[in-house]
Amino acid sequence: MQSKTITHIHRIGLPLLALSKEQIVQVGLAIAIFFPAGNAIAEGFTPWGYSARQSTSPALADEMLSVSDAPIQKGEEVAGYPVTSGYGWRGDIGIPGASADHKGVDFATPSGTPLHMVGESGGTVECWQDNGGGGTVANITLTTGDYNFQALHLSGCHSGQFNAGEVFAYTGDTGIGAEHLDFRQFDKNAVNPSHELGTHVHPARGWAEWLLTGKAPINPGIAVGGILEGGTDSLAAIAIGNAEGTRNPDGSKTPLYQGHTDPGNSASNSGTFSWQAGGCSTPEECDQRGLERLQGALNDLSGMQGGDRVAADPEALINYLDLMIQAPLAAEAFPSLYARTGDILKARVESFRNPATGQFETTLTGDGINTLDGDQRRRMDAIKEVLVRHGNVTVRPQVQPQPTATTDQAMAYFQEIANGSEFGGGSGVRRWQQDVIGFQVQGQPNQNDLATLRQVQSELTALTGIRFEQSDNPDMLIRFIPEEQFASVEPNYVPRNLGFFWVQLAEDAITNARILISTTGITQEERNHLIREEVTQAMGLMNDSPRHADSIFHSEWSSTAKVQGYSELDKAVIRMLYGR
Numbered sequence: 001m002q003s004k005t006i007t008h009i010h011r012i013g014l015p016l017l018a019l020s021k022e023q024i025v026q027v028g029l030a031i032a033i034f035f036p037a038g039n040a041i042a043e044g045f046t047p048w049g050y051s052a053r054q055s056t057s058p059a060l061a062d063e064m065l066s067v068s069d070a071p072i073q074k075g076e077e078v079a080g081y082p083v084t085s086g087y088g089w090r091g092d093i094g095i096p097g098a099s100a101d102h103k104g105v106d107f108a109t110p111s112g113t114p115l116h117m118v119g120e121s122g123g124t125v126e127c128w129q130d131n132g133g134g135g136t137v138a139n140i141t142l143t144t145g146d147y148n149f150q151a152l153h154l155s156g157c158h159s160g161q162f163n164a165g166e167v168f169a170y171t172g173d174t175g176i177g178a179e180h181l182d183f184r185q186f187d188k189n190a191v192n193p194s195h196e197l198g199t200h201v202h203p204a205r206g207w208a209e210w211l212l213t214g215k216a217p218i219n220p221g222i223a224v225g226g227i228l229e230g231g232t233d234s235l236a237a238i239a240i241g242n243a244e245g246t247r248n249p250d251g252s253k254t255p256l257y258q259g260h261t262d263p264g265n266s267a268s269n270s271g272t273f274s275w276q277a278g279g280c281s282t283p284e285e286c287d288q289r290g291l292e293r294l295q296g297a298l299n300d301l302s303g304m305q306g307g308d309r310v311a312a313d314p315e316a317l318i319n320y321l322d323l324m325i326q327a328p329l330a331a332e333a334f335p336s337l338y339a340r341t342g343d344i345l346k347a348r349v350e351s352f353r354n355p356a357t358g359q360f361e362t363t364l365t366g367d368g369i370n371t372l373d374g375d376q377r378r379r380m381d382a383i384k385e386v387l388v389r390h391g392n393v394t395v396r397p398q399v400q401p402q403p404t405a406t407t408d409q410a411m412a413y414f415q416e417i418a419n420g421s422e423f424g425g426g427s428g429v430r431r432w433q434q435d436v437i438g439f440q441v442q443g444q445p446n447q448n449d450l451a452t453l454r455q456v457q458s459e460l461t462a463l464t465g466i467r468f469e470q471s472d473n474p475d476m477l478i479r480f481i482p483e484e485q486f487a488s489v490e491p492n493y494v495p496r497n498l499g500f501f502w503v504q505l506a507e508d509a510i511t512n513a514r515i516l517i518s519t520t521g522i523t524q525e526e527r528n529h530l531i532r533e534e535v536t537q538a539m540g541l542m543n544d545s546p547r548h549a550d551s552i553f554h555s556e557w558s559s560t561a562k563v564q565g566y567s568e569l570d571k572a573v574i575r576m577l578y579g580r
Helices: 021-025 037-043 205-213 220-226 235-244 283-301 307-311 314-326 328-341 344-350 372-389 407-418 447-464 483-489 524-537 568-577
Strands: 003-009 081-085 105-107 114-116 123-130 135-142 147-157 160-162 167-171 181-187 199-201 436-443 467-470 476-481 499-506 509-518
Touching (some): 147 205, 314 372, 344 372, 483 509, 499 524
Antiparallel strands (some): 123 160, 135 147
Protein backbone atom coordinates (compact mmCIF):
# COMPACT_ATOMS: atom_id res chain seq x y z
CA MET A 1 0.00 0.00 0.00
CA GLN A 2 1.16 3.51 -0.75
CA SER A 3 2.34 5.36 2.35
CA LYS A 4 2.29 9.14 2.70
CA THR A 5 2.31 11.75 5.42
CA ILE A 6 0.19 14.72 6.39
CA THR A 7 1.33 17.51 8.64
CA HIS A 8 -0.77 20.11 10.41
CA ILE A 9 0.15 23.44 11.90
CA HIS A 10 -2.15 25.34 14.16
CA ARG A 11 -4.09 28.29 12.67
CA ILE A 12 -3.62 27.89 8.91
CA GLY A 13 -6.76 28.11 6.77
CA LEU A 14 -7.61 26.92 3.24
CA PRO A 15 -10.72 27.50 1.09
CA LEU A 16 -13.67 25.15 1.57
CA LEU A 17 -13.36 21.94 -0.47
CA ALA A 18 -16.84 20.86 -1.54
CA LEU A 19 -18.14 17.32 -1.19
CA SER A 20 -21.62 16.18 -2.10
CA LYS A 21 -23.60 13.94 0.23
CA GLU A 22 -23.15 11.14 -2.28
CA GLN A 23 -19.37 11.59 -2.29
CA ILE A 24 -19.23 11.45 1.48
CA VAL A 25 -21.31 8.29 1.47
CA GLN A 26 -18.87 6.75 -1.01
CA VAL A 27 -15.60 7.52 0.79
CA GLY A 28 -15.42 3.98 2.10
CA LEU A 29 -16.23 4.80 5.71
CA ALA A 30 -18.90 3.35 7.91
CA ILE A 31 -21.01 6.49 7.47
CA ALA A 32 -22.40 4.75 4.36
CA ILE A 33 -26.10 5.53 4.90
CA PHE A 34 -27.56 8.31 7.05
CA PHE A 35 -30.35 6.72 9.03
CA PRO A 36 -33.42 8.53 10.38
CA ALA A 37 -32.90 10.85 13.33
CA GLY A 38 -34.32 8.33 15.75
CA ASN A 39 -31.20 6.22 15.48
CA ALA A 40 -28.94 9.10 16.39
CA ILE A 41 -31.23 10.17 19.22
CA ALA A 42 -31.14 6.70 20.66
CA GLU A 43 -27.44 7.02 21.36
CA GLY A 44 -28.16 9.91 23.71
CA PHE A 45 -26.23 12.73 25.30
CA THR A 46 -25.81 12.88 29.03
CA PRO A 47 -25.47 16.18 30.88
CA TRP A 48 -21.72 15.62 30.68
CA GLY A 49 -20.59 13.98 27.49
CA TYR A 50 -21.82 10.99 25.56
CA SER A 51 -23.39 7.85 26.98
CA ALA A 52 -23.28 4.83 24.69
CA ARG A 53 -25.55 2.87 26.98
CA GLN A 54 -28.86 3.96 28.39
CA SER A 55 -31.05 2.54 31.11
CA THR A 56 -34.51 1.18 30.51
CA SER A 57 -36.75 3.92 31.86
CA PRO A 58 -36.71 7.02 34.09
CA ALA A 59 -38.49 5.26 36.94
CA LEU A 60 -38.46 1.48 37.06
CA ALA A 61 -41.18 -0.37 38.90
CA ASP A 62 -39.88 -2.14 42.02
CA GLU A 63 -40.96 -5.54 40.73
CA MET A 64 -38.91 -5.02 37.54
CA LEU A 65 -35.64 -4.47 39.38
CA SER A 66 -33.52 -7.43 40.33
CA VAL A 67 -30.31 -6.10 41.88
CA SER A 68 -28.03 -8.92 42.95
CA ASP A 69 -26.97 -8.48 46.58
CA ALA A 70 -24.18 -11.08 46.27
CA PRO A 71 -21.07 -9.64 47.95
CA ILE A 72 -18.20 -8.98 45.55
CA GLN A 73 -15.11 -11.09 46.25
CA LYS A 74 -11.48 -10.68 45.22
CA GLY A 75 -10.66 -12.73 42.12
CA GLU A 76 -14.12 -12.39 40.60
CA GLU A 77 -15.06 -10.33 37.54
CA VAL A 78 -17.90 -7.82 37.42
CA ALA A 79 -18.98 -6.46 34.02
CA GLY A 80 -15.72 -7.80 32.62
CA TYR A 81 -13.47 -6.00 35.14
CA PRO A 82 -11.32 -8.10 37.54
CA VAL A 83 -11.71 -7.52 41.28
CA THR A 84 -8.16 -6.94 42.49
CA SER A 85 -8.83 -6.17 46.16
CA GLY A 86 -11.73 -7.24 48.35
CA TYR A 87 -13.72 -5.71 51.20
CA GLY A 88 -12.48 -5.80 54.79
CA TRP A 89 -9.15 -6.60 56.38
CA ARG A 90 -6.29 -7.10 53.93
CA GLY A 91 -3.26 -6.09 55.97
CA ASP A 92 -0.24 -4.35 54.47
CA ILE A 93 -0.45 -4.58 50.67
CA GLY A 94 2.87 -2.84 50.08
CA ILE A 95 1.47 0.48 48.86
CA PRO A 96 2.35 3.43 51.12
CA GLY A 97 -0.80 5.05 52.50
CA ALA A 98 -3.14 2.21 51.47
CA SER A 99 -5.56 1.14 54.19
CA ALA A 100 -5.20 -2.25 55.84
CA ASP A 101 -8.96 -2.40 56.50
CA HIS A 102 -10.41 -1.80 53.06
CA LYS A 103 -13.85 -0.20 53.02
CA GLY A 104 -14.55 -0.97 49.37
CA VAL A 105 -13.64 -3.28 46.50
CA ASP A 106 -11.11 -2.45 43.78
CA PHE A 107 -11.66 -3.04 40.07
CA ALA A 108 -8.92 -3.07 37.44
CA THR A 109 -10.56 -0.45 35.23
CA PRO A 110 -8.58 1.39 32.54
CA SER A 111 -8.50 5.16 32.97
CA GLY A 112 -11.48 6.72 31.26
CA THR A 113 -13.95 3.92 32.00
CA PRO A 114 -17.36 5.66 32.28
CA LEU A 115 -19.41 5.36 35.47
CA HIS A 116 -23.21 5.54 35.29
CA MET A 117 -25.79 6.66 37.82
CA VAL A 118 -27.59 3.78 39.55
CA GLY A 119 -30.89 3.55 41.37
CA GLU A 120 -34.52 3.44 40.34
CA SER A 121 -34.90 7.23 40.44
CA GLY A 122 -31.29 8.30 39.99
CA GLY A 123 -29.54 10.53 42.48
CA THR A 124 -27.07 13.30 43.21
CA VAL A 125 -23.29 13.33 42.71
CA GLU A 126 -20.93 15.46 44.77
CA CYS A 127 -17.32 15.54 43.54
CA TRP A 128 -14.44 16.36 45.86
CA GLN A 129 -10.69 15.88 46.33
CA ASP A 130 -9.41 13.47 48.98
CA ASN A 131 -5.82 14.45 49.76
CA GLY A 132 -5.53 11.43 52.03
CA GLY A 133 -5.19 9.05 49.08
CA GLY A 134 -8.60 8.77 47.46
CA GLY A 135 -7.85 11.34 44.75
CA THR A 136 -10.92 12.60 42.93
CA VAL A 137 -13.99 11.14 44.67
CA ALA A 138 -17.69 11.00 43.82
CA ASN A 139 -20.26 10.78 46.63
CA ILE A 140 -23.41 9.21 45.14
CA THR A 141 -26.62 9.86 47.08
CA LEU A 142 -29.63 7.98 45.69
CA THR A 143 -33.05 9.62 45.58
CA THR A 144 -34.78 6.42 46.78
CA GLY A 145 -33.68 3.08 48.19
CA ASP A 146 -31.54 1.94 51.08
CA TYR A 147 -28.01 2.59 49.82
CA ASN A 148 -25.58 5.32 48.88
CA PHE A 149 -22.22 4.84 47.17
CA GLN A 150 -18.78 6.27 46.63
CA ALA A 151 -16.27 6.01 43.75
CA LEU A 152 -12.59 6.90 44.28
CA HIS A 153 -9.48 7.60 42.15
CA LEU A 154 -11.42 9.20 39.28
CA SER A 155 -9.89 11.00 36.31
CA GLY A 156 -12.97 13.18 35.90
CA CYS A 157 -16.15 13.85 37.85
CA HIS A 158 -19.21 16.06 37.40
CA SER A 159 -21.40 17.13 40.29
CA GLY A 160 -25.16 17.38 39.91
CA GLN A 161 -28.43 15.46 39.58
CA PHE A 162 -28.44 12.43 37.27
CA ASN A 163 -31.00 9.93 36.04
CA ALA A 164 -30.30 6.20 36.07
CA GLY A 165 -27.83 5.25 33.35
CA GLU A 166 -26.31 8.69 32.80
CA VAL A 167 -22.52 9.06 32.88
CA PHE A 168 -21.26 11.21 35.75
CA ALA A 169 -17.57 10.27 36.05
CA TYR A 170 -14.62 8.42 34.53
CA THR A 171 -12.20 6.14 36.35
CA GLY A 172 -8.54 7.09 36.67
CA ASP A 173 -5.42 6.88 38.80
CA THR A 174 -5.69 9.92 41.07
CA GLY A 175 -4.65 9.48 44.70
CA ILE A 176 -2.83 6.34 45.84
CA GLY A 177 -2.06 3.46 43.49
CA ALA A 178 -2.23 2.73 39.78
CA GLU A 179 -5.37 3.17 37.65
CA HIS A 180 -8.35 1.43 39.23
CA LEU A 181 -11.78 2.03 40.73
CA ASP A 182 -12.42 1.79 44.47
CA PHE A 183 -16.19 1.25 44.84
CA ARG A 184 -17.85 1.65 48.26
CA GLN A 185 -21.42 1.04 49.45
CA PHE A 186 -23.24 2.50 52.46
CA ASP A 187 -26.42 1.56 54.33
CA LYS A 188 -28.08 4.96 54.72
CA ASN A 189 -30.66 3.66 57.21
CA ALA A 190 -28.12 2.39 59.75
CA VAL A 191 -28.29 3.60 63.33
CA ASN A 192 -25.26 5.70 64.32
CA PRO A 193 -23.77 5.73 60.81
CA SER A 194 -19.99 5.74 60.48
CA HIS A 195 -19.97 8.11 57.51
CA GLU A 196 -22.03 10.99 56.14
CA LEU A 197 -23.37 8.61 53.46
CA GLY A 198 -24.26 5.93 55.99
CA THR A 199 -22.47 2.87 57.38
CA HIS A 200 -20.00 0.96 55.20
CA VAL A 201 -21.28 -2.40 53.97
CA HIS A 202 -19.83 -5.04 51.69
CA PRO A 203 -20.44 -3.81 48.09
CA ALA A 204 -22.90 -5.93 46.12
CA ARG A 205 -22.46 -7.25 42.59
CA GLY A 206 -25.71 -5.86 41.19
CA TRP A 207 -24.94 -2.25 42.07
CA ALA A 208 -21.40 -2.48 40.66
CA GLU A 209 -22.71 -3.96 37.39
CA TRP A 210 -25.21 -1.12 37.09
CA LEU A 211 -22.50 1.47 37.80
CA LEU A 212 -20.08 0.02 35.22
CA THR A 213 -22.52 -0.81 32.43
CA GLY A 214 -25.36 1.68 32.81
CA LYS A 215 -27.80 -1.20 32.46
CA ALA A 216 -30.51 -1.53 35.09
CA PRO A 217 -30.79 -5.13 36.32
CA ILE A 218 -34.24 -6.17 35.13
CA ASN A 219 -36.02 -9.19 36.60
CA PRO A 220 -35.44 -11.80 33.86
CA GLY A 221 -38.86 -13.38 34.20
CA ILE A 222 -40.65 -10.09 33.57
CA ALA A 223 -38.42 -9.13 30.63
CA VAL A 224 -38.76 -12.50 28.91
CA GLY A 225 -42.44 -12.91 29.71
CA GLY A 226 -43.53 -9.61 28.19
CA ILE A 227 -41.27 -9.30 25.19
CA LEU A 228 -43.62 -11.17 22.80
CA GLU A 229 -46.86 -10.02 24.41
CA GLY A 230 -49.15 -8.88 21.62
CA GLY A 231 -47.83 -11.31 19.00
CA THR A 232 -47.14 -9.50 15.72
CA ASP A 233 -47.76 -6.19 17.50
CA SER A 234 -45.36 -7.01 20.34
CA LEU A 235 -42.32 -4.87 21.01
CA ALA A 236 -40.01 -7.60 19.71
CA ALA A 237 -41.96 -8.13 16.48
CA ILE A 238 -42.07 -4.42 15.64
CA ALA A 239 -38.38 -3.95 16.45
CA ILE A 240 -37.30 -6.93 14.34
CA GLY A 241 -39.63 -5.82 11.56
CA ASN A 242 -38.02 -2.39 11.61
CA ALA A 243 -34.63 -4.08 11.22
CA GLU A 244 -36.00 -6.17 8.34
CA GLY A 245 -37.61 -3.15 6.68
CA THR A 246 -41.08 -4.72 6.85
CA ARG A 247 -42.42 -2.59 9.70
CA ASN A 248 -42.12 1.06 10.59
CA PRO A 249 -41.11 2.13 14.13
CA ASP A 250 -44.77 2.86 14.93
CA GLY A 251 -45.69 -0.72 14.02
CA SER A 252 -47.32 0.00 10.67
CA LYS A 253 -46.42 -2.25 7.74
CA THR A 254 -44.20 -1.26 4.84
CA PRO A 255 -44.70 -2.55 1.26
CA LEU A 256 -41.99 -5.17 1.92
CA TYR A 257 -44.34 -6.87 4.40
CA GLN A 258 -46.40 -8.36 1.58
CA GLY A 259 -43.35 -10.02 0.05
CA HIS A 260 -39.90 -9.29 -1.36
CA THR A 261 -36.76 -11.02 -2.60
CA ASP A 262 -33.89 -11.52 -0.15
CA PRO A 263 -30.84 -9.59 -1.43
CA GLY A 264 -28.48 -12.15 0.09
CA ASN A 265 -29.81 -15.47 -1.22
CA SER A 266 -32.57 -14.39 -3.68
CA ALA A 267 -35.19 -16.32 -1.70
CA SER A 268 -38.80 -15.14 -1.45
CA ASN A 269 -39.54 -13.42 1.88
CA SER A 270 -42.89 -12.62 3.48
CA GLY A 271 -44.28 -10.99 6.61
CA THR A 272 -42.77 -9.12 9.55
CA PHE A 273 -39.79 -11.45 9.88
CA SER A 274 -39.04 -11.79 6.13
CA TRP A 275 -39.90 -15.46 6.57
CA GLN A 276 -38.48 -17.81 3.94
CA ALA A 277 -38.46 -21.19 5.73
CA GLY A 278 -41.79 -22.31 4.26
CA GLY A 279 -44.93 -23.58 5.97
CA CYS A 280 -47.01 -20.51 5.14
CA SER A 281 -48.85 -18.99 2.19
CA THR A 282 -49.71 -15.50 3.48
CA PRO A 283 -47.69 -12.85 5.36
CA GLU A 284 -49.92 -13.40 8.40
CA GLU A 285 -49.26 -17.16 8.42
CA CYS A 286 -45.54 -16.51 8.00
CA ASP A 287 -45.67 -14.21 11.04
CA GLN A 288 -47.05 -17.08 13.10
CA ARG A 289 -44.17 -19.31 12.01
CA GLY A 290 -41.73 -16.59 13.02
CA LEU A 291 -43.37 -16.09 16.41
CA GLU A 292 -43.15 -19.83 17.06
CA ARG A 293 -39.42 -19.71 16.38
CA LEU A 294 -38.99 -16.74 18.71
CA GLN A 295 -40.97 -18.39 21.50
CA GLY A 296 -38.78 -21.46 21.18
CA ALA A 297 -35.70 -19.25 21.38
CA LEU A 298 -37.00 -17.70 24.60
CA ASN A 299 -37.65 -21.14 26.05
CA ASP A 300 -34.08 -22.21 25.23
CA LEU A 301 -32.47 -19.10 26.69
CA SER A 302 -32.53 -20.18 30.33
CA GLY A 303 -30.29 -23.16 29.56
CA MET A 304 -27.71 -21.22 27.57
CA GLN A 305 -24.44 -19.83 28.88
CA GLY A 306 -25.00 -16.10 29.36
CA GLY A 307 -28.75 -16.52 28.91
CA ASP A 308 -29.57 -14.92 32.25
CA ARG A 309 -27.55 -11.81 31.29
CA VAL A 310 -29.42 -11.49 27.99
CA ALA A 311 -32.80 -12.13 29.66
CA ALA A 312 -32.19 -9.29 32.10
CA ASP A 313 -31.70 -6.71 29.34
CA PRO A 314 -34.63 -6.03 26.96
CA GLU A 315 -32.36 -4.50 24.34
CA ALA A 316 -29.97 -7.46 24.31
CA LEU A 317 -32.93 -9.85 24.41
CA ILE A 318 -34.51 -8.42 21.25
CA ASN A 319 -31.14 -8.40 19.50
CA TYR A 320 -30.85 -12.11 20.35
CA LEU A 321 -34.30 -12.75 18.89
CA ASP A 322 -33.45 -10.70 15.81
CA LEU A 323 -30.40 -12.89 15.24
CA MET A 324 -32.62 -15.94 15.63
CA ILE A 325 -34.59 -14.67 12.62
CA GLN A 326 -31.55 -13.55 10.62
CA ALA A 327 -29.04 -16.33 11.41
CA PRO A 328 -30.05 -18.97 14.02
CA LEU A 329 -26.52 -20.35 14.44
CA ALA A 330 -25.25 -16.86 15.22
CA ALA A 331 -28.08 -16.41 17.73
CA GLU A 332 -26.91 -19.50 19.62
CA ALA A 333 -23.48 -17.94 20.08
CA PHE A 334 -24.75 -14.47 21.03
CA PRO A 335 -25.64 -14.94 24.75
CA SER A 336 -22.20 -16.13 25.86
CA LEU A 337 -20.48 -13.43 23.77
CA TYR A 338 -22.70 -10.72 25.22
CA ALA A 339 -22.19 -11.97 28.78
CA ARG A 340 -18.43 -11.78 28.23
CA THR A 341 -18.24 -8.39 26.50
CA GLY A 342 -21.37 -6.50 27.60
CA ASP A 343 -21.34 -5.01 24.08
CA ILE A 344 -24.33 -5.82 21.86
CA LEU A 345 -22.72 -4.86 18.56
CA LYS A 346 -19.48 -6.68 19.28
CA ALA A 347 -21.39 -9.79 20.34
CA ARG A 348 -23.57 -9.65 17.20
CA VAL A 349 -20.57 -9.40 14.87
CA GLU A 350 -18.51 -12.05 16.67
CA SER A 351 -21.44 -14.46 16.62
CA PHE A 352 -20.87 -14.89 12.87
CA ARG A 353 -17.33 -16.20 13.41
CA ASN A 354 -17.00 -19.95 12.88
CA PRO A 355 -15.14 -21.24 15.98
CA ALA A 356 -13.69 -24.12 13.98
CA THR A 357 -12.04 -21.93 11.35
CA GLY A 358 -11.87 -18.54 13.05
CA GLN A 359 -13.40 -17.02 9.91
CA PHE A 360 -16.54 -14.92 9.59
CA GLU A 361 -19.29 -16.65 7.63
CA THR A 362 -21.67 -14.23 5.92
CA THR A 363 -23.03 -13.46 2.47
CA LEU A 364 -22.38 -9.74 2.99
CA THR A 365 -19.50 -8.21 1.03
CA GLY A 366 -18.21 -4.77 0.17
CA ASP A 367 -17.71 -1.56 2.11
CA GLY A 368 -19.72 0.51 4.56
CA ILE A 369 -23.22 -0.69 5.28
CA ASN A 370 -22.66 -3.86 3.22
CA THR A 371 -20.03 -5.16 5.60
CA LEU A 372 -20.98 -7.48 8.43
CA ASP A 373 -20.20 -4.81 11.00
CA GLY A 374 -22.25 -2.23 9.11
CA ASP A 375 -25.23 -4.55 8.68
CA GLN A 376 -25.25 -5.58 12.34
CA ARG A 377 -24.92 -1.95 13.44
CA ARG A 378 -27.85 -1.01 11.20
CA ARG A 379 -30.07 -3.76 12.64
CA MET A 380 -29.08 -2.89 16.21
CA ASP A 381 -29.87 0.78 15.61
CA ALA A 382 -33.23 -0.09 14.04
CA ILE A 383 -34.12 -2.10 17.14
CA LYS A 384 -33.02 0.71 19.43
CA GLU A 385 -35.14 3.19 17.45
CA VAL A 386 -38.25 1.18 18.30
CA LEU A 387 -37.24 0.77 21.95
CA VAL A 388 -36.73 4.52 22.28
CA ARG A 389 -40.08 5.24 20.64
CA HIS A 390 -41.90 2.86 22.98
CA GLY A 391 -40.07 4.00 26.12
CA ASN A 392 -37.90 0.94 26.77
CA VAL A 393 -34.63 2.72 26.14
CA THR A 394 -34.87 6.26 27.41
CA VAL A 395 -33.09 9.31 26.10
CA ARG A 396 -32.37 11.46 29.15
CA PRO A 397 -33.02 15.19 29.09
CA GLN A 398 -29.90 17.32 29.43
CA VAL A 399 -29.48 19.43 32.53
CA GLN A 400 -28.28 22.34 30.36
CA PRO A 401 -29.55 21.61 26.84
CA GLN A 402 -27.23 22.59 24.01
CA PRO A 403 -28.36 23.29 20.44
CA THR A 404 -28.45 20.05 18.46
CA ALA A 405 -26.67 20.04 15.13
CA THR A 406 -28.96 19.37 12.20
CA THR A 407 -27.94 16.88 9.53
CA ASP A 408 -27.33 19.70 7.01
CA GLN A 409 -25.20 21.66 9.51
CA ALA A 410 -23.14 18.60 10.36
CA MET A 411 -22.76 17.65 6.70
CA ALA A 412 -21.53 21.13 5.73
CA TYR A 413 -19.09 21.29 8.63
CA PHE A 414 -17.90 17.74 7.93
CA GLN A 415 -17.08 18.77 4.35
CA GLU A 416 -15.08 21.69 5.65
CA ILE A 417 -12.94 20.07 8.32
CA ALA A 418 -12.69 16.39 7.26
CA ASN A 419 -11.73 16.72 3.60
CA GLY A 420 -7.96 16.83 3.23
CA SER A 421 -5.54 18.64 5.49
CA GLU A 422 -4.65 22.26 6.07
CA PHE A 423 -1.02 21.68 5.25
CA GLY A 424 0.41 19.29 2.68
CA GLY A 425 -2.25 16.57 2.68
CA GLY A 426 -4.29 16.92 -0.52
CA SER A 427 -7.96 15.95 -0.51
CA GLY A 428 -9.95 12.99 0.74
CA VAL A 429 -11.36 11.74 4.03
CA ARG A 430 -9.06 9.81 6.35
CA ARG A 431 -9.52 8.02 9.65
CA TRP A 432 -8.07 5.32 11.87
CA GLN A 433 -9.39 1.88 10.96
CA GLN A 434 -8.32 -0.07 14.04
CA ASP A 435 -10.18 -0.79 17.28
CA VAL A 436 -7.34 0.27 19.60
CA ILE A 437 -4.82 3.10 19.27
CA GLY A 438 -1.69 2.48 21.29
CA PHE A 439 -0.33 5.75 22.65
CA GLN A 440 2.70 6.94 24.59
CA VAL A 441 3.32 10.22 26.39
CA GLN A 442 6.82 11.70 26.51
CA GLY A 443 8.35 14.93 27.79
CA GLN A 444 7.24 16.91 30.82
CA PRO A 445 3.44 16.75 31.13
CA ASN A 446 1.95 17.90 34.42
CA GLN A 447 -1.00 16.29 36.20
CA ASN A 448 -3.47 18.68 34.54
CA ASP A 449 -2.10 17.74 31.12
CA LEU A 450 -2.51 14.02 31.80
CA ALA A 451 -5.99 14.44 33.27
CA THR A 452 -7.07 16.45 30.20
CA LEU A 453 -5.60 13.84 27.87
CA ARG A 454 -7.46 11.04 29.66
CA GLN A 455 -10.69 13.03 29.50
CA VAL A 456 -10.32 13.72 25.77
CA GLN A 457 -9.48 10.08 25.06
CA SER A 458 -12.49 8.82 27.00
CA GLU A 459 -14.82 11.20 25.13
CA LEU A 460 -13.31 10.17 21.79
CA THR A 461 -13.79 6.51 22.69
CA ALA A 462 -17.48 7.16 23.29
CA LEU A 463 -17.80 9.11 20.03
CA THR A 464 -15.73 6.85 17.76
CA GLY A 465 -15.72 3.41 19.38
CA ILE A 466 -11.88 3.37 19.35
CA ARG A 467 -10.07 2.70 22.63
CA PHE A 468 -6.77 4.26 23.68
CA GLU A 469 -4.24 2.06 25.46
CA GLN A 470 -0.73 2.88 26.64
CA SER A 471 1.91 1.13 24.57
CA ASP A 472 5.70 0.85 24.33
CA ASN A 473 5.28 0.63 20.54
CA PRO A 474 2.78 3.43 20.08
CA ASP A 475 0.64 4.33 17.09
CA MET A 476 0.22 7.81 18.56
CA LEU A 477 3.16 9.56 20.24
CA ILE A 478 2.32 12.67 22.30
CA ARG A 479 5.20 14.90 23.41
CA PHE A 480 4.93 17.70 26.00
CA ILE A 481 8.06 19.81 25.47
CA PRO A 482 8.98 23.50 25.04
CA GLU A 483 8.14 24.87 21.60
CA GLU A 484 11.80 25.69 20.91
CA GLN A 485 12.52 21.92 21.01
CA PHE A 486 9.82 20.96 18.48
CA ALA A 487 12.14 21.11 15.43
CA SER A 488 14.68 18.80 17.08
CA VAL A 489 12.16 15.95 17.43
CA GLU A 490 9.85 16.56 14.46
CA PRO A 491 11.40 17.17 11.03
CA ASN A 492 8.06 18.33 9.60
CA TYR A 493 7.54 21.04 12.21
CA VAL A 494 6.77 24.59 11.02
CA PRO A 495 8.13 27.16 13.54
CA ARG A 496 6.11 29.37 15.89
CA ASN A 497 3.22 26.95 16.35
CA LEU A 498 2.39 25.89 19.87
CA GLY A 499 0.43 22.79 18.89
CA PHE A 500 1.28 20.49 16.00
CA PHE A 501 0.38 17.07 14.66
CA TRP A 502 1.66 14.78 11.93
CA VAL A 503 -0.02 11.63 10.60
CA GLN A 504 1.08 8.84 8.31
CA LEU A 505 -1.32 7.18 5.88
CA ALA A 506 -1.55 3.79 4.23
CA GLU A 507 -3.93 4.61 1.39
CA ASP A 508 -6.76 6.40 3.27
CA ALA A 509 -6.16 4.84 6.70
CA ILE A 510 -4.28 6.74 9.40
CA THR A 511 -1.64 4.40 10.81
CA ASN A 512 0.57 6.66 12.94
CA ALA A 513 0.45 10.10 14.53
CA ARG A 514 2.91 12.37 16.31
CA ILE A 515 1.60 15.25 18.43
CA LEU A 516 3.52 18.13 19.98
CA ILE A 517 2.16 20.31 22.81
CA SER A 518 4.21 23.23 24.05
CA THR A 519 4.93 23.42 27.77
CA THR A 520 6.05 27.06 27.53
CA GLY A 521 4.53 30.33 26.37
CA ILE A 522 0.89 29.40 27.08
CA THR A 523 -1.44 29.09 30.04
CA GLN A 524 -2.76 25.78 31.37
CA GLU A 525 -6.16 26.59 29.87
CA GLU A 526 -4.55 27.04 26.46
CA ARG A 527 -2.61 23.80 26.83
CA ASN A 528 -5.80 21.96 27.74
CA HIS A 529 -7.38 23.30 24.57
CA LEU A 530 -4.40 22.30 22.41
CA ILE A 531 -4.41 18.77 23.83
CA ARG A 532 -8.05 18.38 22.84
CA GLU A 533 -7.65 19.98 19.42
CA GLU A 534 -4.46 18.26 18.27
CA VAL A 535 -5.51 14.78 19.44
CA THR A 536 -8.93 15.21 17.82
CA GLN A 537 -7.49 16.47 14.55
CA ALA A 538 -5.03 13.59 14.50
CA MET A 539 -8.11 11.34 14.43
CA GLY A 540 -8.84 12.59 10.88
CA LEU A 541 -10.56 15.97 11.24
CA MET A 542 -7.54 17.92 10.02
CA ASN A 543 -8.84 21.36 9.07
CA ASP A 544 -9.58 24.49 11.06
CA SER A 545 -12.54 26.73 10.22
CA PRO A 546 -13.35 30.42 10.77
CA ARG A 547 -16.97 29.47 11.53
CA HIS A 548 -18.57 28.30 14.81
CA ALA A 549 -16.64 30.04 17.60
CA ASP A 550 -17.66 27.36 20.11
CA SER A 551 -16.04 24.61 18.02
CA ILE A 552 -12.75 22.94 18.91
CA PHE A 553 -11.77 23.45 15.23
CA HIS A 554 -12.29 27.24 15.19
CA SER A 555 -9.29 28.95 13.60
CA GLU A 556 -9.23 32.16 15.66
CA TRP A 557 -6.77 31.47 18.49
CA SER A 558 -7.91 34.26 20.82
CA SER A 559 -11.40 32.78 21.10
CA THR A 560 -10.63 29.13 20.42
CA ALA A 561 -8.26 28.82 23.38
CA LYS A 562 -11.23 29.30 25.68
CA VAL A 563 -13.00 26.25 24.19
CA GLN A 564 -12.51 23.40 26.65
CA GLY A 565 -14.98 20.83 25.33
CA TYR A 566 -16.71 19.59 22.21
CA SER A 567 -19.72 21.48 20.88
CA GLU A 568 -22.74 19.51 19.72
CA LEU A 569 -21.60 20.16 16.14
CA ASP A 570 -18.12 18.84 16.94
CA LYS A 571 -19.62 15.66 18.35
CA ALA A 572 -21.81 15.23 15.29
CA VAL A 573 -18.92 15.42 12.81
CA ILE A 574 -16.69 13.14 14.91
CA ARG A 575 -19.45 10.54 15.01
CA MET A 576 -20.06 11.03 11.29
CA LEU A 577 -16.41 10.37 10.45
CA TYR A 578 -16.49 7.11 12.39
CA GLY A 579 -19.95 6.02 11.27
CA ARG A 580 -21.65 6.41 14.65
